[in-house]
Structure formats: C-alpha cells, structure tokens
Amino acid sequence: MNQTTDQAAADTILSVNNIEVIYNHVILVLKGVSLDVPRGGIVALLGANGAGKTTTLKAISNLLRAERGEVTKGAILFEGNEVTDLTPNDLVTRGCIQVMEGRHCFEHLTVEENLMTGAYTRRDGAAAVKADLELVYSYFPRLRERRKSLAGYTSGGEQQMVAIGRALMSKPKMILLDEPSMGLAPQLVEEIFEIVRKLNEQEGVSILLAEQNTNIALKYSNYGYILESGRVVLDGDAAELRENEDVKEFYLGVAGADRKSFRDVKHYKRRKRWLA
Amino acid sequence: MMFLLEATISGLMAGVMYSLVALGFVLIFKASGVFNFAQGVMALFAGLTLVGLMEKFSLPPWAAIIATIAVMILLAWLIEFLVLRRLVNQAPIILFMATLGLAYVLEGLGDILWGSDVKLLDIGLPQGAVDWLLDDYNLYVERLEVAAAVTAVIMVVVLAVFFQKTRIGRALRAVADDHQAALSVGISLRTIWVIVWSVSGVVALVAGIMWGSKSGVQFSLSLIALKALPVLMLGGFTSIPGAIIGGLIIGVGEKWAEIYMGPIIGGAIENWFAYMLALAFLLVRPQGLFGEKIIERI
Numbered sequence: 137m138n139q140t141t142d143q144a145a146a147d148t149i150l151s152v153n154n155i156e157v158i159y160n161h162v163i164l165v166l167k168g169v170s171l172d173v174p175r176g177g178i179v180a181l182l183g184a185n186g187a188g189k190t191t192t193l194k195a196i197s198n199l200l201r202a203e204r205g206e207v208t209k210g211a212i213l214f215e216g217n218e219v220t221d222l223t224p225n226d227l228v229t230r231g232c233i234q235v236m237e238g239r240h241c242f243e244h245l246t247v248e249e250n251l252m253t254g255a256y257t258r259r260d261g262a263a264a265v266k267a268d269l270e271l272v273y274s275y276f277p278r279l280r281e282r283r284k285s286l287a288g289y290t291s292g293g294e295q296q297m298v299a300i301g302r303a304l305m306s307k308p309k310m311i312l313l314d315e316p317s318m319g320l321a322p323q324l325v326e327e328i329f330e331i332v333r334k335l336n337e338q339e340g341v342s343i344l345l346a347e348q349n350t351n352i353a354l355k356y357s358n359y360g361y362i363l364e365s366g367r368v369v370l371d372g373d374a375a376e377l378r379e380n381e382d383v384k385e386f387y388l389g390v391a392g393a394d395r396k397s398f399r400d401v402k403h404y405k406r407r408k409r410w411l412a
Numbered sequence: 413m414m415f416l417l418e419a420t421i422s423g424l425m426a427g428v429m430y431s432l433v434a435l436g437f438v439l440i441f442k443a444s445g446v447f448n449f450a451q452g453v454m455a456l457f458a459g460l461t462l463v464g465l466m467e468k469f470s471l472p473p474w475a476a477i478i479a480t481i482a483v484m485i486l487l488a489w490l491i492e493f494l495v496l497r498r499l500v501n502q503a504p505i506i507l508f509m510a511t512l513g514l515a516y517v518l519e520g521l522g523d524i525l526w527g528s529d530v531k532l533l534d535i536g537l538p539q540g541a542v543d544w545l546l547d548d549y550n551l552y553v554e555r556l557e558v559a560a561a562v563t564a565v566i567m568v569v570v571l572a573v574f575f576q577k578t579r580i581g582r583a584l585r586a587v588a589d590d591h592q593a594a595l596s597v598g599i600s601l602r603t604i605w606v607i608v609w610s611v612s613g614v615v616a617l618v619a620g621i622m623w624g625s626k627s628g629v630q631f632s633l634s635l636i637a638l639k640a641l642p643v644l645m646l647g648g649f650t651s652i653p654g655a656i657i658g659g660l661i662i663g664v665g666e667k668w669a670e671i672y673m674g675p676i677i678g679g680a681i682e683n684w685f686a687y688m689l690a691l692a693f694l695l696v697r698p699q700g701l702f703g704e705k706i707i708e709r710i
Contacts, residue, residue, distance in 0.1 A: 199595055202501055228598025240593035242586045253586045256579065257598040302597060 149175040149310055149342045150196065150232070155210030157188075157195050157366075159203070165191045167366040168210070173310070173344050178336050180353040180374065181346045182387060183363035189346035190237055192363070193312045196344070197234035198224045214310070229257045231309035237318060237346075239295040241302075243288030247279055250287050250298050254305030265305070272301040275331055293324040300328070304335065310342040311335075317349045325349070329356045350387035354378050362387070418551050419667045425557030427663020428564045429626070432619035433640040434647065434655040435567065436612040441649045442575075443584045443608040444496075446507040450515035452637025454613060457522045458484055459620030459629040463533050464526035473535035477617070484613030485606075492605045500601070501591075519634060528631065533624035560622045564656060567618065571611075571652050584608060588650070642690035648703025657701065662686045 150173040157166040166188050173179045181189050194200040195207050198219070212220045214232050227233070233254075242250050251272055255265045273280040276297045282290055287298055296316055303311050313332065317325040333356055335341050347353035354360055354374045362370040362383065370382065377383050433455060440448040448454075461483050465476040495510050538555035545551040575581040587594040587604050595601060623633055639662075647658025669685040693700065 197596065199592065202592065202595055204501065223600065224595045225598045225600045233598070234596050236593060236596050240590050240596070242589040242593060244589050245582070245585055249582055249585075252579075253582055253594070253599070254597050256583055306598060 147175050148172050149215060150344065151213040152192070152196065153211045153213070155192075155195055155212060156208050157191050157200065157205055158208050159205045161206075165205070165366055166195065169363065169366070169368055170210075171344075171361050171368065171371070173342055174359075176336070176340055176342055177359060178333070178343045178345060178357040180357035180360040181344060181363060182348075182350050182353060182360055184348065186365075187363040188366045189348075189363055190314055191366075193234055193314050193344065193346055197232065197312055198222055198227055199234060199236075225257065228306050228308075231307070232312070233303045233306050233308045233310075234312040235299045235303045235314060235316070237314040239292070239299045239318075241287040241290075241295045241298050243286065245287060246284055247287055247290065247294075247298055248283040251279070251301050251305050254302035257306060260307075268305055268307065272304050275304070275335065276301050292319055293321075293328070296320065296324075296328055297331075300332070300335075304339075304341075308341055310344070313343055313345045315346055315348065317347060317352060325352060332356065350383065414550060416671070418553075419671055420664055421551065421553055422557075423664035423667035424660055425554065425561060425663070426666070427660035428557065428561045428656075429619075429622055429659075430636070430639050430643045430662055431564055431656045431659030432560065432567075432615070432622055433636050434643040434659055435564075435571070435652065436615040436619065437637075437640055437644055438647075438649060438652055438655045439571070439608055439612040439615065442588045444507075444605060445504055445588065446511060447504075447649075448514075448612070449508065449511040449637070450518055451612070451616060451640070452634040453515045453518045453522075454484075454487075454616035455620040455623065455636070456629070456631065456633040457487075457518050457620075458613065458617035459533060459624040459633060460522045460526040460531070462535070462617070462621065463531040463624070463629050466535075467531075477535070477621075480617055481614055484617055485610045488609030488613050489606050491609055492602055496605050497602060515634070519631075530628045530630040531624075533621065533629050535621065535625070537621075537625050539625075556622070556625055563618060563622070567615065568652055568656055574611075575652070580604075580607060639686060642686040644700070645690040646693050646700055648700025651700070651702035654700055654702030662689065665689055 152169060152171045154168045154170050155166055156164070156168055158164050169188065169192055171179070171181070181192060183189050191200070191205065194203070194205065196212055200206065207220050211218055214227070214230060219227060219230070242253060245253070248269070251269060252265070255268070258265060278294060279297055279301055282294060287295060290298065300313070300316070316328050316332070320328070329352060332343060336343055345353055345357060354377055357374045360371065360374050360377045361368050362377070370377070370380070372380070378388070433452060436451045436454065437448060440446055440451070458480055462476050462480045465471050465479050466473065471479065491514065495514065499507055499510060537559050540555055542553045542555055542558060545553050575585060583594070583599045584604055584607070586599060587601060591601065620629070620633065623636060643655060643658040643662050646661055647654030647656070666682045666685050669681045670679070674681050
C-alpha cells in the first residue's frame, strides 16, 4: 500500500498525505491524516463521532472552505495531481464527487430534477446524460417510480438513493460517500451497500466510505483506516481489521475480559500494542 | 358599473407595476434565500443610468437599454465579488443587512453619477389613453399601463421557462434549496449568484423603465420597494406567478377599498390597505398564496 514506485502511483486514484485541517483558524481537527485509495477499490474510513471522518472527506472534496475550514499542511493528490486548492466544482469536473452525510437532497425539486442537477458540470450532451439517467434508474428502480415526487416527500432510504444517484450522474471516477447508513433501517442499509458494491464492480467507481457502522463498512470494503481524534490509529485489509482484537472490542462491540473503564482499557491496550 | 370596471382595470394595471418590482425580490430570494432590500434602489439606479446614458451621450433608447443591461450585469458581478463572496455561510440576517448597506451605496452612486434631480424618461413608450376604449366604452385605460402588463406577462413566461426547463434554472432552484448540496454536485455558487443578480438587475431595469415613464425617474422610485413587500407576503416569497397575482390582488384591492370603504372610514386607504391585507395573510397563510410549502416529514 505504501510503495512509492510509479506502478503503485498509477494505480492509486486518491492519495492523502499527512494533512492537517484547522477550522476558523483555531480549531485543529485533523492532525496528520494519510490514506490511499487504489483505483477501483472500496476503502473504509472508520471511527467514532468527531474522529474527523467527515472533515477528511470534505478536505478532499474541498467543501471545507465553505465551512471556514482549511487544509494547512500536507497534500491531496487525485490521479497524481495536487487538488488541495481547487474548488468543489473543479473536482467534480475531474471526476471526484462527495455524497454528503445526511443526504442533502434538494427538497423542492423532484427526484428526477435532483438527479439532473448531478449532471450540471457535464459537457457531453443531452443524449449521454439521458443514458446515464436510465443507468441510475436501473440501479435504483424505486427512484423511477418516484421520479415525479418532490424529494422532500420521499423516505430516508429513497433520499439516500437520490443522493447517490445524483452523484452518479456526474460520471464520477470516485465517490466520497459519507455515512450512507445514517438513520436507515438495517435491511435498507444492506440494500444500499449492495448497490454501492455493484456500482464499484460494474461501473469501476472507486469509493472512499466514511462510516460509523464498522461492521457493515468492513464487510463491503477492501481496506480500512481507523481514525481517532484526528489521527489514523490503525489501518489494514478489511478482513484483517475485522479480526483485530482492538477493532473487535472498540468498534464491533465484542466485549473483552473484565475491563473497568472503557477509556482506561483502551489507552492501556493501545499503548501496549503500539509501543511493544 | 362602468366606474367599477374602470377602477378594476386601473387597479390591475397598478398591480402589474407592483409585480414588476416584486419579481426582482422573488428571483434573488429563490436563488439565495436573501431578501434583497436594495431591489427598489436597483430599479432607481437602472432608471437613472438609462436616462443618464440617453441624455449625456445622446444614445438612442435601444442602445441605452442595452448599455444599461451591461451596467446591471457588471453591477451584479461587483456585488458578488465585493459582498456576497465575503459572506458565504453567514446567517440570512447578515446578508440582509448587507443588502441594506448596498441600498445606500447604490443610491449614493446613482446620485454621484447622474445627479439627484427628477428626470423625465421617454423611450417612446405609448402615452395617453387607449382611444377606442375611451371612445366606444368611455373607459380610461393608460397605454403605458397596457404596455407594462404585456411586458410583465412576457417576462413571467420567459422566467418560468428559464427556471423550470433549463440547466441553469434547475441549478438556481437547487442552490435555493441547499447551498452545501449544490456545492457538492459541482454547482458554482459564484456563477449562480452573478446570474441571478444579473437577471434581477434586468427585471429592475424593466420596473425602472415603467415607473420612470409613468412618474419620472426620481428618488421616490426606490420606495416602491415598500409596496412590493405586501405583494410578496400575499403571493409568497418564492413564487414568480405569486408575485404577479399578489400584485394584481393588491392593486385591485386598493382601488376597491378606496371606493367602497373610503367614504365610510375616511380617505387615503390606498396608502395602508396593502399592508393590512398582508398582515391578515400572514396570520392565515404565512407562506403566501403560492409560496413553497415548508416540507416537514414526520
């Protein structure tokens, strides 16, 4: 994963190198996060609330600046090019789009209009856009049924589908998917993740996935990074992470033997494991 | 009976004039959630620029109009660059305050550039009464007001098509709904703002031309913005047809109130009737007749 040969660089679609993010000039949120996403891979970014998952994604898509956040150190490379100073618009044009946490559909637009906004940056003609609309409907048949409804009146699951479908309309090479499971029933979460996997396999879209639901995220991804208070504390193949004792205990909810305070155990164990 | 008809027609025409101003508000509110207090001053500024260009450079009306449109687009770009860009992600009240300041700046700028005296605006719009109505039916209808009505209809149709059917129109509505999400799909807020302020500048120019032709281009033009407020409350801040129908209701309502209630509670009802009507509407239907429903899922 961390090879620096040209071969490896060509196969890495996104590379985040040691970035630091500060909000409002004072609040340090990311303290040196590095990660790589291989072309065609699904990489999970895991961690608790406030660990910095969303900030990392927004730093990549550059939505950060609209929230008074700033990447102050490090570099972000998309397909080998520095993208840290681009606008979100530029990034979408280059093929990297974010699906925001909490879905963020355009409530007063119909489902179909929502999808069409995703094609805003495209310049390849109405026919190609129309074909992609059909493609999105083939992945999300439920959206075709509801295409004339206002997005604000659709269910949470349908809105998540709209959000992903809308991103797909930009013909992305890579989707930054933030917390797709949020507020959805377990069954629906599975359904959405199945579609995400299908998109990855059939359309070749690389995916960087931020999730709190470690269990399902590791089930559907190839590689994972675990963030804790703005740092990557652990990374590895998804299968390995699922077997890792720390991950099991802290993120998968498999209890360890007689711990008194969760926090103490965590620190103690981690220190032991990292310093050993 | 003839009298009532005449009053109604005159009310409708006055209403169209209100609607022209209200339209500019709706456009900016729809696309950026900002209540642009400077809309009335923009109409004044556009009118002043138009007259100024015609007088100082003795341009023919069509050339002056095109030049004024260019000025309004430049103005939109400047507003985006100097004001809006600096206030991204601030609360709506802050943006509102900014437009308040903008109103004063524009007013001053208009004064400095073109002077503050009342100017006559004549771009060759028809004046006087419509003859055949006057001769055959004894109805007095201003030609200018008919022209305003026709212009308003054309403008509404064009804007409705623009908003509903075009890619940019869709993007405008998307930005109105959710800035962040619009950014995330690659819509550039800056471009959208420049477009929407330009369009609303052009609408202000049309309003400036109509009002200016009617009563001269003068400072009080910026105060017609106040009459646009009740129109918006009635029609809804986010609806283009609402701005038109709201204007018509206010226009006719004022005239009728003057005729039927005037003798009972004393005159000058026209001055405050619109605001009373708006207040009543706020109590019953706060989003206005055609405003977007506040979507709440339970």
